[in-house]
Amino acid sequence: MSAPVFLAEPGTVAGVHVGDVYLLDGAEGRHAGVVQRRGVGEHLDVVDGTGVRLRTRVETVGPDGLHLRVVERVEEPVPAVQLVLVQALAKGDRDELAIEAATEVGADGVLPWQADRSIVVWRGDRAAKSRARWLATVRSAAKQSRRACVPQVGLAVDTAGLVARVAAVVAAGGVALVLHEEATTPIARAALPEGSPDGPVECLVVVGPEGGITERETALLTQAGAQAIRLGPHVLRTSTAGPVALALLAERLGRWA
Numbered sequence: 001m002s003a004p005v006f007l008a009e010p011g012t013v014a015g016v017h018v019g020d021v022y023l024l025d026g027a028e029g030r031h032a033g034v035v036q037r038r039g040v041g042e043h044l045d046v047v048d049g050t051g052v053r054l055r056t057r058v059e060t061v062g063p064d065g066l067h068l069r070v071v072e073r074v075e076e077p078v079p080a081v082q083l084v085l086v087q088a089l090a091k092g093d094r095d096e097l098a099i100e101a102a103t104e105v106g107a108d109g110v111l112p113w114q115a116d117r118s119i120v121v122w123r124g125d126r127a128a129k130s131r132a133r134w135l136a137t138v139r140s141a142a143k144q145s146r147r148a149c150v151p152q153v154g155l156a157v158d159t160a161g162l163v164a165r166v167a168a169v170v171a172a173g174g175v176a177l178v179l180h181e182e183a184t185t186p187i188a189r190a191a192l193p194e195g196s197p198d199g200p201v202e203c204l205v206v207v208g209p210e211g212g213i214t215e216r217e218t219a220l221l222t223q224a225g226a227q228a229i230r231l232g233p234h235v236l237r238t239s240t241a242g243p244v245a246l247a248l249l250a251e252r253l254g255r256w257a
Contacts, residue, residue, distance in 0.1 A: 006045070008028075023068075033061050038058055038066060043055070047147070051078065055073075076148050083106065083250065089118040096137050109152040113156070113206070127156060164224075175193055177249075180228045
């Protein structure tokens with residue numbers, strides 16, 4: 001069984017190497033020591049959310065937290081193609097279900113999209129609170145799936161903002177795939193980037209709300225360089241379409257080899 005994962009405070013794993021003792025304190029330390037009752041000799045991983053993983057063994061448990069002996073330090077490489085789920089805001093918790101599963105599948109980022117047919121609207125205080133929930137969701141899902149990287153959560157964009165993002169991604173050598181039930185190109189034949197010597201490129205996966213993507217949005221996105229693709233023979237919910245598409249793309253990109 002894989003070791004449980006705990007998130008380090010920003011910057012605290014820098015300079016920590018094999019043989020060092022790392023103090024897991026704060027909320028994560030309390031969760032490990034008090035809630036989960038991790039004891040001496042148990043193995044657990046500490047990650048920084050950006051690809052660094054410390055494989056450790058518990059040496060002592062005290063009121064200040066868990067003292068962990070580092071047995072291995074792993075720095076996971078950044079994928080050449082970054083998978084980013086552009087998730088339209090949806091009613092209930094369907095958008096949060098989508099980003100949770102997408103994180104478990106391996107999304108590198110998620111972007112909230114205020115689509116034309118989105119019933120939910122992020123404005124003012126609601127926008128900040130809703131994005132905070134998304135941040136908490138991907139953080140929890142990353143820990144549950146034992147990931148060393150926590151997906152980035154972008155600021156919500158409207159369709160004009162998304163069109164600009166698509167144009168920029170395509171210009172930089174990436175791609176944008178718009179899931180559409182009337183598209184003729186299956187996801188298995190969608191053109192994917194091969195990466196760039198200048199650094200990672202993005203593959204945006206755009207998923208509409210419950211009512212679907214409008215013709216206006218489809219036209220604007222394809223004019224900006226996006227590809228309209230068909231996921232499969234069935235129409236999936238907005239909460240499942242993105243994770244399924246990401247899983248298929250991850251396989252094509254060799255992530256699950």
